[in-house]
Amino acid sequence: MEFTSLLNTSLDLNLKPLRKQESENNFMEFGRNTTVEEERGALIKELNRVSSENKNLAELLTVMCKNYSELKNQMMEYTNKTNNHGILHQNSTTPSNKRKLAEINNNSNIIGPSESTSSDEDSSKKPKEEQIKPKISRVHVRTEASDTSLVVKDGYQWRKYGQKVTRDNPSPRAYFRCSFAPTCPVKKKVQRSIEDQSVVVATYEGEHNHPHPSKLEGTSTSNRSLRLGNVPCSTTLRSTGPMITLDLTKQKSSQEESPSLRGKIESPRIQNYLVEQMASNLTKDPSFKAALAAAISGKFLQQNN
DNA sequence: CGACTTTGACCGGCGC
DNA sequence: GCGCCGGTCAAAGTCG
Numbered sequence: 001m002e003f004t005s006l007l008n009t010s011l012d013l014n015l016k017p018l019r020k021q022e023s024e025n026n027f028m029e030f031g032r033n034t035t036v037e038e039e040r041g042a043l044i045k046e047l048n049r050v051s052s053e054n055k056n057l058a059e060l061l062t063v064m065c066k067n068y069s070e071l072k073n074q075m076m077e078y079t080n081k082t083n084n085h086g087i088l089h090q091n092s093t094t095p096s097n098k099r100k101l102a103e104i105n106n107n108s109n110i111i112g113p114s115e116s117t118s119s120d121e122d123s124s125k126k127p128k129e130e131q132i133k134p135k136i137s138r139v140h141v142r143t144e145a146s147d148t149s150l151v152v153k154d155g156y157q158w159r160k161y162g163q164k165v166t167r168d169n170p171s172p173r174a175y176f177r178c179s180f181a182p183t184c185p186v187k188k189k190v191q192r193s194i195e196d197q198s199v200v201v202a203t204y205e206g207e208h209n210h211p212h213p214s215k216l217e218g219t220s221t222s223n224r225s226l227r228l229g230n231v232p233c234s235t236t237l238r239s240t241g242p243m244i245t246l247d248l249t250k251q252k253s254s255q256e257e258s259p260s261l262r263g264k265i266e267s268p269r270i271q272n273y274l275v276e277q278m279a280s281n282l283t284k285d286p287s288f289k290a291a292l293a294a295a296i297s298g299k300f301l302q303q304n305n
Numbered sequence: 306c307g308a309c310t311t312t313g314a315c316c317g318g319c320g321c
Numbered sequence: 322g323c324g325c326c327g328g329t330c331a332a333a334g335t336c337g
Contacts, residue, residue, distance in 0.1 A: 160310060162329060175328070179309090189328095310335070320325085 139202045140193070150174040150190040150200060155212060158188055169194045181210040 139154070150172070159179035165172050171192035178184040186206040193199040 159308085161331095163311075164327065164329095167326065173327085306337105308336090311333085313330105313332095315330075316328085318326090318328105321323090 137204045139204065141200045141202060150192070154202075156180055156186075156208070166191070171197070178208060181208075184209055 156178055157180040158176035160174055160176050162175040163172050164175070169191055171194070173189055173191040176188040176190065178186040178188075186204060186208050188205070189203040191201055193201050
């Protein structure tokens with residue numbers, strides 16, 4: 001695991017100056033005190049202990065990452081299955097609920113080409129409306145289930161103007177407008193998937209009439225804001241249409257998927273992003289925090305002694 | 306102090 | 322015409 005090696009490197013780098021200082025101090029005091037040898041032995045012992053602790057933590061981290069990756073894969077499989085069922089279910093909805101049906105037809109246009117259920121009369125009635133219908137796209141973003149903020153980082157600047165609890169989904173739907181340009185007509189609806197609470201469905205309406213902020217910011221932009229056109233982690237384009245699943249938390253498995261993806265992920269920018277993601281995940285784990293704090297405090301205590 | 310979020314009120318479309 | 326529902330508005334609150 002890449003993060004493990006990074007952590008090892010970082011811990012190692014932190015320990016190196018200490019080792020150097022220890023050896024220098026010992027060299028200066030050599031001959032002055034007879035207990036220096038004992039002290040040195042104790043220090044080396046402690047250093048070994050910290051190193052082994054470091055190793056244990058790294059192993060623990062590797063196991064955690066492995067388990068996390070496995071769980072992630074299982075979750076992905078499960079989500080794909082339920083999503084397929086969901087689509088089937090939508091298609092078999094009873095026609096009694098016309099409001100819902102209209103929405104489903106609208107969604108069918110979103111997902112891809114489908115048989116039109118509207119009669120010729122209807123199409124002749126509203127030809128203009130269909131022509132000026134704004135471009136609609138859907139994006140599925142995998143986030144932490146505990147994360148209640150309906151934020152989909154796509155690089156654009158959004159301003160929330162409303163929130164509603166809809167009938168068919170207990171989780172609230174948030175309404176956003178693109179605030180990067182005052183005249184930008186693009187709107188975004190964000191709501192958690194009813195089937196999978198860890199998946200956030202963002203529906204984009206319209207097209208941006210301004211360049212992507214990342215193009216204006218240059219290449220030195222922060223990794224915190226993800227860009228749809230440059231998504232570092234796994235991006236799944238659905239065969240059924242322009243539905244995109246962004247697995248923002250996926251790490252190892254995405255590397256195993258394809259060599260081309262691996263090449264992308266190994267770029268320094270992506271590595272930074274992965275490190276950030278994993279660090280944020282790890283800092284949420286109290287046991288890891290406790291172990292890390294114990295290791296660090298142990299080192300400080302040893303130094304003070 | 307400006308930008309942004311929250312949230313209740315309001316509006317228009319649709320079905321009954 | 323009435324009620325339901327999704328979408329939007331706008332005042333108040335919050336944050337940096």
